[in-house]
Amino acid sequence: MKKAFLVVALAILSLSMVFAAGSKEEGSTKGQYVIKTGIGYNDQSLQYKTLEFMKAHLEDATEGVVTMELYHSSTLGDDLAILEGLQLGTVEMFCGTIGPASQWSNAVKLFDLPFLFTSYEEVDALLDGPVGQEVLDSLKPAGMIGIGYWENGFRQLTNSKRAVRTPEDIVGLKLRTMPTPVPLATFKLLGANPTPMNFGEVFTALQQGVVDGQENPWETILANKFYEVQKYATNTGHVYSPFGVIFSQKFWDKLPAEYQESVREAVFAARDFNRAKARESEQEIIAELSKYMEITILAPEEIKPFQELTRPVYDQFAEEIGPELVQKAIDFLENL
Numbered sequence: 001m002k003k004a005f006l007v008v009a010l011a012i013l014s015l016s017m018v019f020a021a022g023s024k025e026e027g028s029t030k031g032q033y034v035i036k037t038g039i040g041y042n043d044q045s046l047q048y049k050t051l052e053f054m055k056a057h058l059e060d061a062t063e064g065v066v067t068m069e070l071y072h073s074s075t076l077g078d079d080l081a082i083l084e085g086l087q088l089g090t091v092e093m094f095c096g097t098i099g100p101a102s103q104w105s106n107a108v109k110l111f112d113l114p115f116l117f118t119s120y121e122e123v124d125a126l127l128d129g130p131v132g133q134e135v136l137d138s139l140k141p142a143g144m145i146g147i148g149y150w151e152n153g154f155r156q157l158t159n160s161k162r163a164v165r166t167p168e169d170i171v172g173l174k175l176r177t178m179p180t181p182v183p184l185a186t187f188k189l190l191g192a193n194p195t196p197m198n199f200g201e202v203f204t205a206l207q208q209g210v211v212d213g214q215e216n217p218w219e220t221i222l223a224n225k226f227y228e229v230q231k232y233a234t235n236t237g238h239v240y241s242p243f244g245v246i247f248s249q250k251f252w253d254k255l256p257a258e259y260q261e262s263v264r265e266a267v268f269a270a271r272d273f274n275r276a277k278a279r280e281s282e283q284e285i286i287a288e289l290s291k292y293m294e295i296t297i298l299a300p301e302e303i304k305p306f307q308e309l310t311r312p313v314y315d316q317f318a319e320e321i322g323p324e325l326v327q328k329a330i331d332f333l334e335n336l
């Protein structure tokens with residue numbers, strides 16, 4: 001009697017183990033896929049809040065099967081290190097300014113061209129359309145899967161020396177630029193003394209006077225407290241920097257199709273959150289910054305001389321970026 005009971009119990013036990021193993025193979029275990037990502041900005045930044053939004057959305061949609069591990073303030077490395085991590089498969093996602101990815105694809109330099117965009121309408125149409133897709137796809141051979149774009153924003157110039165109203169005011173300023181060639185060429189044309197540097201080193205470099213100035217969107221100037229070490233700001237808006245949301249192909253290929261779809265959806269939901277928040281708070285941010293900085297607001301006709309002086313950058317880089325792509329972008333924006 002006892003023996004018969006034991007046999008039945010064992011049979012039930014082994015059967016349930018088979019089922020448990022079965023469901024695991026289908027990939028539905030909590031925390032089975034972990035997306036690790038890191039940014040240069042701190043946890044007060046909208047970029048970090050956008051990541052938190054994506055994490056909540058994705059973990060909810062996949063019932064915790066796909067989770068996210070977030071790092072800020074360059075603790076996981078700077079933009080270039082994260083991009084290298086995608087290739088190695090040590091990091092799953094990148095969402096920094098796409099510019100530094102130009103090390104792997106020249107097409108990415110398109111967005112560094114000065115004064116390419118003049119409005120958010122143009123930004124959204126180009127990035128979310130075929131040109132934006134072509135740039136993302138150009139990273140595929142490097143083992144990077146580009147899904148979409150979030151907003152870093154129009155870049156504005158700050159410095160510790162003087163108010164900038166005209167291009168002449170920039171002459172001789174030591175400026176930090178992103179570690180990518182187009183901004184370097186742009187600021188050389190304006191007569192500045194540009195130094196490429198990773199974002200993680202910028203605050204200290206400004207504080208110690210290694211450089212006089214930098215350029216980044218209003219929100220970054222506020223969230224990263226650049227106003228503590230920069231007295232002057234001007235709305236140059238010389239470049240719109242998109243954040244590129246890019247995954248490691250090594251990770252992507254392991255992710256079952258249904259979860260790839262969940263990730264895509266979460267990236268786009270976070271994009272909509274990010275753009276809406278960034279744009280609704282812009283004026284408030286400028287008002288807040290003006291408590292600490294002398295802000296120069298230029299009218300569109302005052303921006304023109306900056307535009308004219310930096311125009312040669314287009315010819316300098318068109319060959320490298322791909323003349324057809326540059327023309328396609330210009331035509332697309334003109335016909336909007």
Ligand code: TK8
Binds near residue numbers: 079
């Ligand atoms: C921060 C970087 C940064 C960029 C820079 O995560 O280096 O100035 O604007 O966005 O991606």
